[in-house]
Amino acid sequence: MSWLTGEALLLLRHVILTSILLSFFVCIQQSGLSPLAPGQWKPFLAINAGFMVFQNIIRPVHVALAVIVSPYFDRVVQGCQTRFGMSRRMSIGFVAIMTNLVGTLAFMGAGIALAATCAGVPIFV
DSSP, X not given: OHHHHHHXXXXXXXXXXXXXXXXXXXXXXXXXXXXXXXXXXXXXXXHHHHHHHHHHHTHHHHHHHHHHHHHHHHHHHHHHHHHHOXXXXXXXXXXXXXXXXXXXXXXXXXXXXXXXXXXXXXXXX
16 A cells, blocks of 8 residues: 555645645736735635645556656656665655656746746735
8 A cells, every 4th residue: 555655645745736826826816916915815725725625536547656756757667766776665755756846846846837827927025
């Protein structure tokens, strides 16, 4: 069952990031201001809560996707073991950190920049 834990954490990260990015875009579209602008945090959180409720309704689909992704995750772990000569435990940690830290920052930065560009609103006021 431990193989599901890694994918479930990746899926949870994806769900949260998607919710935040969609909320960021909708908030910008509705107000014409960045959620980081004064007075915009409350509407942003309300929109985000709505997206989170929707994503909880379709959670079974997310779990199914996590199961589908697990062989690919395992291949990446095995690739790190082979290329870098790491133990399985070290390889899993490396892939998890790279995916969760670097992947999250890259996905979040690109998504916010894209949402702000599409809406024509600066990120920082």
